[in-house]
Amino acid sequence: MAVKSKEPLTGKELLAKVKDNDSLTKRELAKECGYYTVGKEGQTRVNLAEFYDALLVAKGIQLEPQKSADGRGREASYTLTVHKNGQIVIGGAYTQEMGLKTGDEFKIKLGYKHIHLVKLDAEGNEDQS
Template structure:
């Protein structure tokens, strides 16, 4: 699948051919179980927008299964508050990273252990 400047160049090169032919020529095709082909228009258009420098809201902020992150956490029945892998990955957190828990009025703040007051903002 072409991306970036290669994708833009190929689309320009193809000119006035049909949309299906452009998507196919740029490599946005997958095979179905029955042997037929599926044109991946959504992936193509997203790559095209990205190549043109257009950022869609929430770009890069997708969790498991392609779902958009909601930035809402719910206290579980056992009292745990789960943040989730997608969120920790956004901050490049690793197993063993430690945080100081600061409680405020109806809020919980997690401050990386050893951070200074300037680092908190």
């Protein structure tokens, strides 16, 4: 069983430690900041992925979308597939995120290898909002 030696640094403490120790290698720096485990036989394993993730969080960079609060359902992937009948279905997650409602109308503009949907207002004009 691997044992963590000390609690890894996070946030401002992590950023300060990295700044103060810029002469160390990546592995040494990660270990110095507490991102390592010690195995049964005393071997040290540096957790670079955890270290880099903590650095990104400390700098306010989020690479993965937030999970839904209730933990149910699938996350929107922003990729679609053309069905056998030639149709493309845009799922409810996307329309909900855009605040679309039943009956909203769109104009389809075809481009070279892309489709652009333009929302129409109540009078059938392109929505300027």
